[in-house]
Structures are given as C-alpha cells and as structure tokens.
Amino acid sequence: MYKSLHTKRSETESVIRCNWVGQHKDYKAYHDNEWGRPVTGDSALFERICLEGFQAGLSWLTILRKRESFRSAFETFEPSRVAEFDQKKVESLMDNVQIVRNRAKILSTVNNAQCALKMIDQYGSLANFLWSFEPSSKRYKNVNSVPSQTDDSKKLSSELKKKGWSFVGPTTIYAFMQAVGMVNDHVTSCWVFEDVENERRKLSRPI
Numbered sequence: 001m002y003k004s005l006h007t008k009r010s011e012t013e014s015v016i017r018c019n020w021v022g023q024h025k026d027y028k029a030y031h032d033n034e035w036g037r038p039v040t041g042d043s044a045l046f047e048r049i050c051l052e053g054f055q056a057g058l059s060w061l062t063i064l065r066k067r068e069s070f071r072s073a074f075e076t077f078e079p080s081r082v083a084e085f086d087q088k089k090v091e092s093l094m095d096n097v098q099i100v101r102n103r104a105k106i107l108s109t110v111n112n113a114q115c116a117l118k119m120i121d122q123y124g125s126l127a128n129f130l131w132s133f134e135p136s137s138k139r140y141k142n143v144n145s146v147p148s149q150t151d152d153s154k155k156l157s158s159e160l161k162k163k164g165w166s167f168v169g170p171t172t173i174y175a176f177m178q179a180v181g182m183v184n185d186h187v188t189s190c191w192v193f194e195d196v197e198n199e200r201r202k203l204s205r206p207i
Helices: 027-034 042-055 060-072 087-094 101-125 128-132 151-162 170-181 191-202
Strands: none
Touching: 027 060, 042 060, 042 101, 042 128, 042 170, 087 101, 101 191, 151 170
16 A cells, blocks of 8 residues: 655644635544545555445544544455445444444445455456546646536446445545545645645556
C-alpha cells in the first residue's frame, strides 16, 4: 500500500481548508490527513467503499465517530473474512449498538465482499479494477463547482452493479473516488490541495 508522507497541521492552526469542513475536530483531521490522499490497498479500498454505502442517508461525521467500531465489527474490512459472515454473524451485528444497524447495508457489505473476492481472482487485486476508472484531473476554485457525481462515477457504479455489488450508486461512488484520491477535489486554495497533488504525482498506480 502507498504510504503518505504528507505534512500534518495542528487543528488550531490558521490555514485555508475546503469550507465543508467546518470547525469539528474530527472533520478537520479527516480532511487534512485522509480525504483525497491516494489509497491502493484492497482492504482499505473495500473499507472506504463500504463506509460510503453505510453513510447513505446519514452524516459522514456519524460514520467517522463509529469507524473504529465498524473496523472491529467487520474484521478490518478484509474481504476474505467478511465474505464468510453467516446469518448468526449478521444477527450479532444487528445487536451491535456501536455501528449503523441497518440490515440491508450489513447484508450488502457481506455480498460486496463476496463480489470483491471474485474480482481479485479476475483482476489480480481490487485496486487494479477500481483504479482503472481513475478520471482525468480537474481543478475547482470553490466547493459549489465540485460535482456530486460524474460520468466516470456513473460508469464505475454501473460496472460494479453488473458484478453484483449493491449500495454503489453514482453519488456514493463519486464520494468514494474523492475519498481515496482517484480525484483531487480539494479546492485549489485549500492548503491540502498541493499536498495531495504531490502524492498523486508520486503514486505508483496499481494498474
């Protein structure tokens, strides 16, 4: 997995950030240290796509606060482990107050893990498949210009659905692409923008 060597900033340091961040420390930490920075490991990619699915209808802050509990409950999102979850395990997850207890989303995660394993066999890794949909770079000066979905996210969403995935609509998939650095949607005035650009330039693509 590619490891970031990015610059860290204090939560109280006066810097320009994307204005969706607000003042919450968890959002600041996620924005500064994770969002948009390239992710290429299969388990990490699977985690991100699953959490984006769980986020549907909820705030991302809710997911961030529960993320460590999600990781514990879902075996660090290792697809080979999640794919083996049985009905008893699903029921135990439904009793876990530390995660989002949505049966459809839990079952989707198990299903998607099974689909991911087939793709790993076919493409060598989940990363090989997902990163093959990396769009061309675009730059945005303000957050109002950043799209919620694109033709590229629609295409990846469609391909995943054909392969049996669920909770992978084009908006969810674009949020995933933003999160894992397939695009750099930090506004150009944000202090993280150039940091992410440098990481993307140095990244050895998995395809």
